[in-house]
Amino acid sequence: MGKKASRSLGVELKPFIAPFRFDGSGKFHLKSSKTDEKGGLDKQSAEKIIEANRTRLTEFQERLYADDRWSLLVILQGMDASGKDSAIKSIFQGVNPQGCEVYSFKQPSSRELDHDFMWRSMIALPERGRIGIFNRSYYEECLVTRVHPDVLAKERIPDPLVSRNIWRERFEDISAIERYLTRNGTVILKFFLHISKEEQRERFLDRLDEPSKNWKFSMNDIAERALWPRYMAVYQDIVRHTSTAAAPWYVVPADHKWFARVVIGSAIVSTLETLDLRFPHADAASLQEFKQVRTALESEGDGKPKKPKSK
Numbered sequence: 001m002g003k004k005a006s007r008s009l010g011v012e013l014k015p016f017i018a019p020f021r022f023d024g025s026g027k028f029h030l031k032s033s034k035t036d037e038k039g040g041l042d043k044q045s046a047e048k049i050i051e052a053n054r055t056r057l058t059e060f061q062e063r064l065y066a067d068d069r070w071s072l073l074v075i076l077q078g079m080d081a082s083g084k085d086s087a088i089k090s091i092f093q094g095v096n097p098q099g100c101e102v103y104s105f106k107q108p109s110s111r112e113l114d115h116d117f118m119w120r121s122m123i124a125l126p127e128r129g130r131i132g133i134f135n136r137s138y139y140e141e142c143l144v145t146r147v148h149p150d151v152l153a154k155e156r157i158p159d160p161l162v163s164r165n166i167w168r169e170r171f172e173d174i175s176a177i178e179r180y181l182t183r184n185g186t187v188i189l190k191f192f193l194h195i196s197k198e199e200q201r202e203r204f205l206d207r208l209d210e211p212s213k214n215w216k217f218s219m220n221d222i223a224e225r226a227l228w229p230r231y232m233a234v235y236q237d238i239v240r241h242t243s244t245a246a247a248p249w250y251v252v253p254a255d256h257k258w259f260a261r262v263v264i265g266s267a268i269v270s271t272l273e274t275l276d277l278r279f280p281h282a283d284a285a286s287l288q289e290f291k292q293v294r295t296a297l298e299s300e301g302d303g304k305p306k307k308p309k310s311k
Helices: 003-016 043-067 084-091 138-142 149-153 166-182 197-209 211-216 219-225 228-242 257-275 284-300
Strands: 071-078 100-104 131-135 186-194 249-253
Touching: 003 257, 043 084, 043 257, 071 084, 071 257, 084 131, 084 257, 138 166, 138 228, 166 186, 166 228, 186 228, 186 257, 197 219, 219 228, 228 249, 249 257
Parallel strands: 071 131, 071 186, 100 131, 186 249
Antiparallel strands: none
8 A cells, every 4th residue: 555545544544533542631431432323324334344444454464464573462342242252253354364363361260360460461462463362451450350359369469569559550550561562563452342231231132042142141241230330430440541642542332333343443454554564675685596596496397488377
């Protein structure tokens, strides 16, 4: 894509990105963020944008891999049934699996509990040239552990360190680590899939109606719904305290899965196009070597011209 095409891409996708981006400047209230926003689109027009973004992402991922300077970390947070799994499946459809890795962070193992709260996420960070997708992330350590103090107790942190300042300290630690990563070439995109409690109810009922989705449901999901106000308050706190210009949060309206995919995909491709990703150029020595390779290969064919590829 040329510079002109890149500029037009940014302008084209901005309406689906800018309204939902929060970089820490100004005030943020979660209640002011709609869950059912459609961005002036219907499902049919949204699907065209989603498909176009898939094509763009496939090209950018190939360049990212070849360029081998940057890495991209995509973080997806949200309540159960907010659409994290399906968003990954849809947005990254067609992307080369060799350059993309997905990690789902669930209940920590005993080995993970014997390390600091960031350890299991840090060892899963994407290498240069790759895209890493965190389905839930280290932000669970400021979310679930805050809503459920018994989970925090399992981390066996020395008592003097578990003070009333622990959440502020964790926010500070996370922001410092994200700043460090961005200074070393890891681009961080953080998405909170903001779903309404009513829409979650409908999706839970759909899961019960479809035998192939029954495995996703448990009574614990109902117990967590009872804590909805608490979760929303903590999510608001997370966005307020860990949004920065280098690692902003995107509060994505998630009641309509198709619009959530428009926002997430648009933010990803518009960010990648700013990195000026390029395929490596061969130097003079390599070009000379290529000539020798061509000569050797053509001599194997006894001077016969190269056959055209069959389609």
